[in-house]
Amino acid sequence: MQKTADVAIVGGGISGLSIAFQLAQAGVKNIAIIEKNFLGSGATGRCGAGIRMQWGTELNCLLSKYSCEFYEQAHEIFHNDIDIEFEQGGYLIGAGTDEELEQFKRNVKLQNKLGIESVFLSPEEAGEILPHLDITQIKGATFCHRDGHLNPFRTVEAYAEAAKSLGVSIYEYTEVREILRDGNTLKGVRTNKGDIKAPIVVNAAGGYSGLIAGMAAVDLPVYSQRHQIMVTEPVEAMQEPMFMGFSLNIYIQQVPHGSFIMGRSDDSEPKDLRLTSSWHFLEEMSKTCTTLMPRLGRLKIIRQWAGLYNMTADAQPIYDEAPELPGFYHAAGFSGHGFMLAPVTGHVIAKRILGEEPDIDVSCLNVSRFKDGGLLPTESSVV
Amino acid sequence: MNTELSLLRREGLASADDLRGRLPGEEDRKRGPYAVIECFEKIPCNPCVVSCRFNAILPFEDINDLPYVDFSACTGCAVCARVCPGLAIFIVDESMEGEMGTIMLPYEYLPLPEKDRQVLARGRDGKVLFPARVVRVMKGGKGKTALVTLEVPKEYLQEVRSFSIPEEQVSAPGVCTAADLPEESPIVCRCEGVDLEEIRDLIARGYKTVDEIKHRSRAGMGPCQGRSCRQVILSELARDAGVSLEEFEAGSFRPPTTPVSIDVLAKGSEEDAENS
Numbered sequence: 324m325q326k327t328a329d330v331a332i333v334g335g336g337i338s339g340l341s342i343a344f345q346l347a348q349a350g351v352k353n354i355a356i357i358e359k360n361f362l363g364s365g366a367t368g369r370c371g372a373g374i375r376m377q378w379g380t381e382l383n384c385l386l387s388k389y390s391c392e393f394y395e396q397a398h399e400i401f402h403n404d405i406d407i408e409f410e411q412g413g414y415l416i417g418a419g420t421d422e423e424l425e426q427f428k429r430n431v432k433l434q435n436k437l438g439i440e441s442v443f444l445s446p447e448e449a450g451e452i453l454p455h456l457d458i459t460q461i462k463g464a465t466f467c468h469r470d471g472h473l474n475p476f477r478t479v480e481a482y483a484e485a486a487k488s489l490g491v492s493i494y495e496y497t498e499v500r501e502i503l504r505d506g507n508t509l510k511g512v513r514t515n516k517g518d519i520k521a522p523i524v525v526n527a528a529g530g531y532s533g534l535i536a537g538m539a540a541v542d543l544p545v546y547s548q549r550h551q552i553m554v555t556e557p558v559e560a561m562q563e564p565m566f567m568g569f570s571l572n573i574y575i576q577q578v579p580h581g582s583f584i585m586g587r588s589d590d591s592e593p594k595d596l597r598l599t600s601s602w603h604f605l606e607e608m609s610k611t612c613t614t615l616m617p618r619l620g621r622l623k624i625i626r627q628w629a630g631l632y633n634m635t636a637d638a639q640p641i642y643d644e645a646p647e648l649p650g651f652y653h654a655a656g657f658s659g660h661g662f663m664l665a666p667v668t669g670h671v672i673a674k675r676i677l678g679e680e681p682d683i684d685v686s687c688l689n690v691s692r693f694k695d696g697g698l699l700p701t702e703s704s705v706v
Numbered sequence: 707m708n709t710e711l712s713l714l715r716r717e718g719l720a721s722a723d724d725l726r727g728r729l730p731g732e733e734d735r736k737r738g739p740y741a742v743i744e745c746f747e748k749i750p751c752n753p754c755v756v757s758c759r760f761n762a763i764l765p766f767e768d769i770n771d772l773p774y775v776d777f778s779a780c781t782g783c784a785v786c787a788r789v790c791p792g793l794a795i796f797i798v799d800e801s802m803e804g805e806m807g808t809i810m811l812p813y814e815y816l817p818l819p820e821k822d823r824q825v826l827a828r829g830r831d832g833k834v835l836f837p838a839r840v841v842r843v844m845k846g847g848k849g850k851t852a853l854v855t856l857e858v859p860k861e862y863l864q865e866v867r868s869f870s871i872p873e874e875q876v877s878a879p880g881v882c883t884a885a886d887l888p889e890e891s892p893i894v895c896r897c898e899g900v901d902l903e904e905i906r907d908l909i910a911r912g913y914k915t916v917d918e919i920k921h922r923s924r925a926g927m928g929p930c931q932g933r934s935c936r937q938v939i940l941s942e943l944a945r946d947a948g949v950s951l952e953e954f955e956a957g958s959f960r961p962p963t964t965p966v967s968i969d970v971l972a973k974g975s976e977e978d979a980e981n982s
Binding site: 361363364368476480496555556580600605606608609610612613619620621622623624625626627628 | 913918961
């Protein structure tokens, strides 16, 4: 293993890969990614892998628009022939309450102003897009045809190949045990396979970012929470868009392979690093699913799994350099949207490291906002 | 609760307990040849049931069901043994006079033994029991497994489950030529249609675990959840790494253990609510 690096990135998920790729593209030569398991083995390989531009705050719209446009051009950007299976079948977002309906109308106005081509739909119009949806369950919907979903495993592979071809070193099955510092000077990382001296360390450890920040003795106000997904047997293509509802508490898509993949939120889920599966989730998810889409009730569930959301108090990410330890960067707290945000994560963190201005002003996503009472306006468009 | 794994679960070896209900009674044994099916894994697999022209294998309610023979209907025709992908069906005949009976064994190696030669009969654990004479060889091909019939003392008919050809009978290395091999790479994951070539290609590209191979190829993501392919992938990984199979982690096992419909899951919780 190499002894030194210009930048050491902790975490070989989609965020770490994207940061490494953007840095390497900007000309940084000596980049090491350290992954304790294998690439994408954490939240990246466990997520729903949806990409949508329909958000309720301007910043989130802009961040996700950057990512969506990146993924649209990924093939050209990566210069490799790995198909990331970006299926732009749109996102159909159902409103479950009158209050949500009003919010959605405001969202569409905001999105349109920012160049996001979303539309507001009546329940009947939504039913034309998704015939197996029980439209009596929704008050209305919004739809954006450019939203979609990807194959997370292929996307990891494509990022990794592109990063490697630019000279990035990737160390799998290598665990970071310590962040080395001398007083307030960052020295590098200690792994189970040796030390890497580095003036810059990026914490992109997803669900484990709190642990890594702890090793550096810097404050990172995040916690991890289990979220679960279940998947059905594959069937003929019958649902093009991802369907999602916030008060309805569901996201459900049919992947190109034919399986339906669905998830929901549950406040009672453990807030630690557990990745176990629960029966409770299967039942609650099944009830939600059959209420909205009764026809899917006949499909069989063949697998369920869990992954970690790395949460912040305002459910928005933290993009910042640790004030207590110059050179130590946070790319954490994605609150369930790390996969979607990965391209923009790579962009803003790389720019910050290089001392350049990013295309989108993300200064409000600093780590100090939690202390200063500067929490961002709550984003209501989350599951 | 007895938490110790049975020999079957631990080593894959069936014991007398596991065979209960799978062997015929006295009458049926005397009547003629019959099929013994030693299939213990609930996987989505049914060639035996659909191939039987005598309805001698009890019908499945679910494709994951295990096969059981109706010995009053079984003729020992061996059609099921020819199509069982797991090589789990044996045709036993102990209806003849005298001390000797015969057993028909599925055999997927090349070369096939020659009629009347002596081979080494082996038990379920692969250990040599005794030399036995080959009385018949049915060649394989077109999706059918070759069957080799051995003459075996009657008291060993439920013990012999395999055989090997003594080394001196194998004429020379290279007996098996490329022409003998199937053109298509064998399927490893039947649910997702992943073949051996793809698995080996991924291993050659540096993927080191069952989970990594699952993510990249989908092998193990289908309805049987890796029951059919996991062991093959593990042995390929172990061989590549030059270590024994036991040293490899088996990878993640995900619930539910068998496919369950969304309706059943949703109603289950309603019933709970009514009962509470």
